[in-house]
Amino acid sequence: MLSVGILKVVTFQVVLVSNVHRTFILINYGDIAETEQIWLAGYNTADSVNSFTIPVTSAPELSSSSNINVNGRSSFHVDGSANLPTNFLASGDGEIVNPTADDGSSDVIFLQQPFKYFGRTYNRIFVNNNGHLTFxxxxxxxxxxxxxxxxxxxxxxxxxxxxxxxxxxxxxxxxSAVLAQATAAVKRYFPSIPFAATSAFVATWDSVPYYNGGGVRHTIIFDFQ
Structure with missing residues (x-):
């Protein structure tokens, strides 16, 4: 009997929003398929002083989790400043595509506007194929x-x-359209922090399959940004 694979799709997005003084991460989750692979969602700093793991027990629960009372959305203030009080962004001009490679990464990306991350400032970033950003x-x-x-x-x-x-x-x-959307999101979730975005770095994983090791019948695909 012919075995037919089951196509499972997951959808999510990450946006780094910044101006000269303040930086934020917005993560949006749509439908997330179950997987038997190891997975993790969160962020960490090199010294692990600032670290967060989204507290769910299965990947599909990301679609209903939130730290801001909006299902499927998490938002974090990450510039490290002291005493400071659902939809994907559309594809835009200048989109650069990562090479196809097992466990690959982008070339070094030099940011036009540096990104502050818990007390450190970075002017470059890497988009890694396995679902993370490093500096x-x-x-x-x-x-x-x-x-x-x-x-x-x-x-x-x-x-x-x-x-x-x-x-x-x-x-x-x-x-202007993307910056207005990013600014509105930050103001909604951090209303006590004056903010107007001047840059948004958008990374998108569109219909990328999980690695199947050559022996898995199911094909699981996800989109995220």
Whole structure:
């Protein structure tokens, strides 16, 4: 009897929003398929002083989790400043596509506007195929561990394989439409912090399959940004 694979799709997005003084992470989750692979969602700093793991027990629960009372959305203030009080962003001009490679990464991306991350300021970033962003060097690791001695943002850290399909792309967007959308989101979730975005770095994993190791019948695909 012919075995037919089951196509499972997950959808999520990560946006780094900043102006000269303040920086935020917005993570949006749509439908998230169950997987038997190891996975993790959160962020960490190199010294692990600032670390957060989204507290769910299964990947599909990300779609209903929130730290801001909006199902499927989490938002974090990450510039490290003291005493400071559902939808995807559309594709835009200048989208750059990562090479297809097992455990691959982008080339170094030099940011037009530096990004402050818990007291450190970075002017470059890497988009890694296995679902995370790093600042000092590319990272091929697919077994998730936030306590890794590096600054990392991991909207969905697991093993992916863009050789089998999908697209991983990124851009730094300063268009008025995107900045207005990002500013509105930050103001909604952090109303006591004066903020107007001047840059948004958007990374998108579009229909990228999980790595199947050559022996898994199910094909599981996810989109995130």
């Amino acid at each position: 000092t060097e590319p990272l091929s690791a697919y077994n998730p561990s936030l306590d890794s001695g590096r600054d990392i943002i991991a909207p969905l850290w697991t093993r992916l394989d863009n050789r089998r399909g999908g697209t991983i792309s990124y851009r730094e967007d300063k268009s």
